[in-house]
Amino acid sequence: MTRIALTGRARLRLAAALACATALGPTLASADVEIEYWQYVFDARVKAMDTLIDAFEAENPGITVKQVTFPYADYQTRVVAAHAAGKGPDVVQLFYGWIDNFVDGGILQPLPGDAFPASAIEAEFFPIVGAMKRNEQYYALPTAVRTMALFYNKKLFAEAGVAEPPKTLDELVEVAKKTARHDNGGNLVQAGIALDIARQDHHWWRTILTAQYGGAPYSDDGTTVTYDSEAGLKALDYYLALQTQHKVGKEGFMDEGQAAFRAGLAAMVVDGTFRLASYGTIGSFEWGVAELPAAADGTRANYASYFANGIGASASGEELEAAKKFLAYISSPAAMELWQKEVGELPARKDVAMTEANLADPVFGPFIRALDYSQTTRFVDEAAQRQIAIDMVNRALLQGQSPADSVAEAAKAEQALLDRHFAK
Amino acid sequence: MTPSDHSGGGTGSLRLWDRLSVTTKQIVWAWLFLAVPILFFGVVRFYPTLQAFWLSLTDWDLLNEANFIGLDNYRKMLADPLFWQVFRNTFAYLLIGTPISIAISFVIAYYLDRVRFLHGAIRALYFLPFLTTAAAMAWVWRLFYQPPPIGIINGFIGMLGFEAQPFLRSTEQALPAIMVTAIWAGLGFQIIIFLAGLRAIPTTYYEAARVDGLGEFTILHRITLPLLKPTTVFLVVFSSIGFLRIFDQVYNMTSNDPGGPLNSTKPLVLMIYQTAFSSYQMGYAAAQTVVLFTILLVITMIQLWILRSR
Incomplete structure (x- = not known):
């Protein structure tokens, strides 16, 4: 290695030249x-x-x-x-x-x-x-x-004698009941539908189910929470009943909903296009995709x-x-x-x-x-708004709070969040 | 080579250096060497700490200029139910975790000290978790705690004919479940330190005690524990700070819903992290940091005072 000795002044000059070169760089090297x-x-x-x-x-x-x-x-x-x-x-x-x-x-x-x-x-x-x-x-x-859709495991459907994916929300419950399995202790060992409120289910509840039950999660300008309504409550009741009443799915089963589906231990899961690449690597069973089930009156909704x-x-x-x-x-x-x-x-x-x-x-x-x-729901702080939905479900599932009270509490917390944002 | 060889430039400075006494020269040299770490700590540790105190009085959100808002962040904190829940959680980790981990590690060290057979191997086994990344361990434990059909612990419970437990999915069980892993992870280090402390007690004390006919319990009570006090003080302070700053285990074991269902496991550090890097309320997060700093300082002072040597 050769060393070049520079006097103090020479060093300064070099530094200045370098600084000029950096500043002019984009123009010189057009x-x-x-x-x-x-x-x-x-x-x-x-x-x-x-x-x-x-x-x-x-x-x-x-x-x-x-x-x-x-x-x-x-x-x-x-x-x-x-x-x-x-x-x-x-x-x-x-x-x-x-x-x-x-x-x-x-x-x-x-x-x-x-x-x-x-x-x-x-x-x-x-x-x-x-x-x-x-x-x-x-x-x-x-x-x-x-957008979102219903992924279903063709192998588990065939085993349970289910010919085609459910077209309505009621059919979804029936199919989930047929495909869910429990052990002797009553523990879920195979889910009819994988439930995961922290991932996609909060969208399913908020934007999709609430609309299908005739409501809207927020006002049109996005400043007011409106899911504290009959529609929002019915949507939550439907969602919670899957685990509390029908026992066809369970929050935390296999740690994550998508993991349960990947492992072949869930017959259905609500998920998005973004999961196609990941599910594409599943080798142990064939899966299919269907439009999300419609409400009893045929109303469809989706979250884009x-x-x-x-x-x-x-x-x-x-x-x-x-x-x-x-x-x-x-x-x-x-x-x-x-x-x-x-x-x-x-x-x-x-x-x-x-x-x-x-x-x-x-x-x-x-x-x-x-x-x-x-629908594309407008979020002001996606992580915080999702957390509010997670907490809403957890209060009902783990602390025995009534769904109506839980929706009301969630709406209050989220309205406060929106107010803070729009006050800025 | 003496220091004066370097100052060959001016004779004035040479004469000044020569006039200093040997002790003074040693002090000058000591400070010269100390200056590097002090400078480093000053820039990397103390300056940001002081900055945090200032930030806690502003509404800085990373995107906009910070405005001075006085004690608003502290007022907001005191009125925030989440802060108080997190405060309770943090103290639960501290008040339950520290005594249990100290007691267990002392008992293990006390008996391990007497074991000759496979002593090194057993000690290594206890120390192993301390060498493992906390995040990796947390994920392994997370798998252990899963509900059926994949959770090993629940599989065992099921085999014994008991009902499956929700563990991390329960607002009551999640915090103890995480605490167990934190205690387990820190055990190896504490055992090693206790062992070193036990070995440092001169055997002549024990021999004298036995000659005098003292029982094992009296020896433990009168000789071992008092002489281990410096070790115990160190470990209590060290472990308390560790539990007050718990984060890795909690974050990794409940990353689906960070801080556990309904914040049941959320410690102060996780709240600070989320306030700062998820909500970008830097000022509010700084205020929480100041509170954590104060708690750490006060608790350490109290412990040093209680366990001081009289």
Whole structure:
């Protein structure tokens, strides 16, 4: 190794030169720009994004996209902390429910109207994308959307002599009774339906069952809790009866609902498109997907959600231009088709999703048909609102509180949360 | 090489250094070496601690500028039923966990000290959990506590003909269930320290006592326990701080619903974590941290005072 001796003055001069080079870097090296794309760790998503990035870089020489990922549990914190430190990503993925936090916190900049005109977005994307609009401006666009459906284990259905998945909520109870099994001590050893309020069941209760019983979880403007109603209570009664009265499922059975289904110890589970990739690796039995059961009067409902991509507030100049190109690319029909194939999530553009082939597909069909009657519930603090639903169910299950009192207490707590948010 | 070799620059400084006495020089050198860790602690530990005190008086939410709001965070905390539940949980971990873990580890160490056969192997077995990652252990225990058909403990209970227990899914059983794992995890360390303390007691005391015809219980009561006091003080303080700061076990064993059903297992540290990194109420979280700091300080002081050598 050779050592170069520098006098104090020479060292200073070098440092100054380096500082200039760094400051002028983007302008001098105009051909090459690197942007950062952030999303959370989920194998299928990361791989699909790698494929998209490769294709994008081939089409746009001079732009490099660096994918940065974090575990889901830390993801939001990382984005917020990086923003606080002034080092945010150029293109960032976010859950639609975080949009208020991200817009209020100045993490996102509005999508530039020249590249993403609102009229085009509204004509081409599903209306649920409207949740990304604040102050007449769009802040993010999804590649894919997710809806929920009933997954069922064909092997357990056959063993119990069940020919087809339940079409109504009452049928669901009957099928669950036929497929649930208990040991001599009365312990559940095979669930008719896997129940997991912390995962998807709080959506099933809140947005879907409440609507099917004729109510709505929140007022249209999202500022008032309205599930403290006959509909919300009936929905909770139905949900709780599955474990208390019919004993066809149990919170905590096999630790997690999806684990119970994967292990072949649950005949049904309510879950989303995002689980397709994971259930796709099940080798020990065949499973099928059906639209969520309708209410007795035929009312259907579903909960659609999505992760969207927005442009970070700090992106400017060349990086902003590159970010715009990249966002347009990952929101293109081609990207959506790839995403559906690799991740299993539904295209966010109507004409890409609603194809003959998709609607007739035994797996995608039930999810895509649900897009017609899906609701996207607006959350202000998804984790806290979910916790309120978890506590509501636990009070009734573990402390013997009446469902009516428990719904009322949950509604009160959630209203306080909404009030705090909208008072800001 | 003497220090003066380095200061070859000016004769003035050389003369000043030479005029110092040997003791003073030693002190200067001591401070020079101490300066590095002190600087490190100052920047990495004490500065953030002071910063936390300031933050607790603001409404900082990570995204917006912090505004001074006086004692609002503390007022909010005192009126928050969740805080009081978490406070009770934290003290349950401390008041039940510490005495039980100290008692068990002393008994084991006391008898292990007399065992010659496989002494090293047994000691290693007790110490093993201490070397394992708390998160990994928590997940293993989480599996043990599962309801039928996969929970090992419930499988055993079922075999004996008893009803399955909900453990982590119960508001009454969840906290004790987690405490058991925390006690088990810390046992190895405490046993090793007790063993060292027992070995440090001169055997001549015991010989003299036996010559005088004292019984085993009297020896334990009059010689062993009093002479073990410094070890016990250390372990009580150490274990108390550990239980007051419990987090890994709770978080990993109840990650579906962090803090157990209806917050039945949530300790203060988990509440601080959620307030800060899930709700982004940094100011409120800092206020909770200040409270935890005060509790730790007061309890440590009280313990040192009670167990002081007279």
